[in-house]
Amino acid sequence: MHDSILDYRGFRYLWVALILSIGSIVAYLWHDPIGVPNGGSWLGYTLGTIGALLILWLLWFGVRKRRYSGATGSVRGWLSAHVYLGTTLILIAFLHAGFQVGWNIHTLALVLMLLVIFSGFFGVYAYLRYPAMMTRNRADSTRDAMLAEIRELDGQTLQLADKVDKSIHDAILSSIQHSQLGGGVWAQLTRRDDSAIALAKLKEAVLKSNGESKQSKSGQTMVMMVDFLANQANDTQSENLRRLIDLVSRKRALATRVARDIQLQALMEIWLYIHIPLSLGLLGALTAHVLSVFFYW
């Protein structure tokens, strides 16, 4: 039935990767090069070729994923292989280089490769961890539905605020106008939502209309609102205000959930913005590495 990318077909590609790794290690230990192990020996060239071909194949995943009528295996199989064989690449690259590093184009390619692979590790973690969290957070709703409900609540809040007091209406209006969900990368990742501002503004407005300039005893908006309600003589007024608080808190809960949803989605995508550009960089560095090696041969 459902299985994840890791246990695809009984860990098929884990075994492939393990066999490739063990084979490489055995060859590396058995091989007795002239001088120190390095990329210039026949084993070095062999491992280098395997590594380079692997990199090209790993990059081709981006194309395969979008070739929807492609009949070569399922995308899930490809991704499973992508993860395991990509991991093996660390070992193969180091064995290829004989664990030599320096300040040169060759090591740049190695560093880029490692960055790509480790960003990929985060991707695997994100793919396995965040989807379930996202479902739980959405609680059977969709983001569009939640946003629609927020808009709806905004409308109702405004109407109600209008009945209560002008200053409260202004406060609500400005908080709606200024409220924002999502936005730039940072805003998405840090789960910024401005719904708390609505409550703060409401508090300010209530204080003002109440003629209190000092801070009330309690810093908590809700408690303060309740105080305010208790002081109100007018029944309909306090009823309206009570409903207003309900609406604003409901909106706040929703906005928090939407922001969390955006955050999780961003977390599932952000690593790709490192993984893919760096892998293209790696392709450049790899080309330079191969060309320079042949040039100085």
Add this chain to the structure above:
Amino acid sequence: MSDIFEIAIVGSGPGGISAAARAAELKVSHVLLEAAPHLSNTIYRYQKGKHVMAEPEALPLRSPLTFSAGSRESILEAWDEGVAKLGVNIRHGAEITAIKKLDDHFELSIGRKDKVLARNIVLGVGLQGNIRKLGVPGDDAPFVQYTLDDPDEYEGETIIVVGAGDAAIENAVALAKQNQVVVVNRRDEFARAKEGNLRNISKAIEDGVIECYFGTAPERVDKLSVGRKPGRLILNTPKGRAQVLCDRIIGRLGANPPRAFVEACGVVFPNADPSAVPAISAKYESNVPGLYIVGALGGYPLIKQAMNQGYEVVEYILGRSVEPADEPLLRAKFQSMAGFTSVSAALEKVQTAVPLLATITPLQLREFMIDSGIRTPKAGEVLFKRNDYTNSFYCIVEGQVEVLVDEAAGKRVALGPGEFFGEMSLISGRRRSATVFAGANCVLIETPRRSMTKLINSVDAVKKLVDRTFVERAIRARFGDEATAAQIKEVVSGATLQRFKAGETLFREGDEGDCLHLVRVGSLTISRTIGGRDIVLSYVPAGNYVGEMAVIGGSKRSATAKAAVATETIRVERDAFRKLMNQNPLLRAKLAQEVKQRTAENITMQAAASGGDIISFLVGQGLGEATDVLLIDESLCVRCDNCEKACAETHGGTSRLDREAGPTFANVHVPTSCRHCEHPHCMKDCPADAIHRAPNGEVYIADNCIGCGNCERNCPYGVIHMSAKPKKKPGLLQWLLLGAGPGPGESPYDPDSHEKKAVKCDMCKDIKGGASCVRACPTGAAIRISPEQLPEYAFARGP
């Protein structure tokens, strides 16, 4: 009016105008009576620019008027022109309220006073029915209308919407965006409305966006000559009389279905089924002499068919014989039959050879044959394989076929001339239960599901015979291996068909076990009450039986059986069944074994109770009638929408699935995508018969779709869309490297194209490797399962 017309044609649809045009062409005295102020109201009310198709392509058109595929406007214009040129005598605004048969002619009442006399009547009123008017003085004022094409057309007006149905609510809510809307509802609530509409209108009223008068009836419409508003509506409210000034009144009071009117004319319908059509002769004459029926009302929903009938009916009325337009088609069909002389001889041969078709009218037979194919397979050829999903129906005209009833033992049963087969899959909507081979020199009629279903629903004798055969064969297939024919016959004679609505209970835990049920259509869930809570233990698709435990054990029911969807079962009485078992120790042993296994399965399921919850959730999402459904594990889904993109890319740019929509339970998400139902709701009312089921079970829409949108409306799961073809896109690498064209899964429609057709999931039947959505899922979240796998699936996901 005292003179008597030769022909009065009621309704100016394609059939009606074609008849009127032919009468005018022949200079026969006639009158065309149309309630609306324009021709062909049904087509007139299509949306602007709608592309109308001319199916079936093979059928030649025979009418003085022209008709070919094109926009709504071009077709109506051609008809208007043709009608004017031929000098057709039309009376608009002539709504026929009654038809009375006098000595040698009919009296047609128009509205409340007027009358028309005619010797013959051609009834072409279609199926839409007459729109109900307000029924108060002034309801024909210019600002009163009964349709609304585009709510955005009106702005800043005061509009009164009268009515409480879905159409009224949808109009009112849409109009309220730019206008002041008042709704007049005769009742105290919106009882007939869909839930979504009810929510919308209640909210609009609560928010004060729409004003609603409940329990209020309109009393009078007044035209005003002074003031800013052109009219006012006087209302009779529970608190007394009230008036509302308005710019416009929109009446949405529904339509009177034409059946009652047609019956009042004396025409007899074969049964109460809403899809039944009146029986008419080969010359379109109903049981009332002189009253002819053409078009959709007679069961012919396509424009071209109706126009041909209009032409032919006039010929017949004048006593001329005319070769029906479908004659060449039939001739081509019968040509492959050995000893073919003429179509009429061949039709007669079919009718004498096949008792099932003996009782149907000549017209029904012709239509049946047009839709069917004559097959003359070679001896030994496989007609269909066991487990195929095809659902056509076969009658044997000559020769015989062999049914492989027991694959392991190679046991075959022969069926001879006059018998039929294929009814199992037709009725249950499930896979073929056996492989069928052709015998020597056999001639078969293969009929597609739709035509057979139509025939079963319109001719009671056919229904009875098919049902009886079904029951007999089903019981024999299930329990008859070891029994003699006489023993089986006794069980069959006591068996009855029972229908259950979705959610209805067949029997309850603890009831006396007086019968067993063999599920013939639909599916069941089996549940037990444990700790005061219903726990679903298993799911029983059509073709299986329930209730055998209590019948065999002679005790009370051990669990509750409920219909998951609308279900039909064959009820076998306990005593008859016990007798059968006692006569057949082998059957008894076999059943005892099955009971044991079922009990074991139930106990395992009971231990994994959350698995049962998943079954009930999925059954609630329509899996009870599904054959294959897409499920997404939300704990694996990374919301990349690659499934939707893959779907769009492999299907002309439109995704047929909406990943995000749809409910989720225990991380199992049922996206909005086709379930490939056993009895597809979309097939129910397809005028072009464009929706079919492929041998592997895929329900797909063929290219002859006419874009009417019936399937979109009939699908309860909202998985069908009307869509135009997008423009061609550059290749993938061009987009990837150069940014050329829209990306994968993105394909803006060609805004100029009005030629919309229905699109739905075809499970990628034409693509190697299976469903694209599943293959494109990078994380393994998307899978497709069939209901047979449901218990296993649910159990695997239970803790």
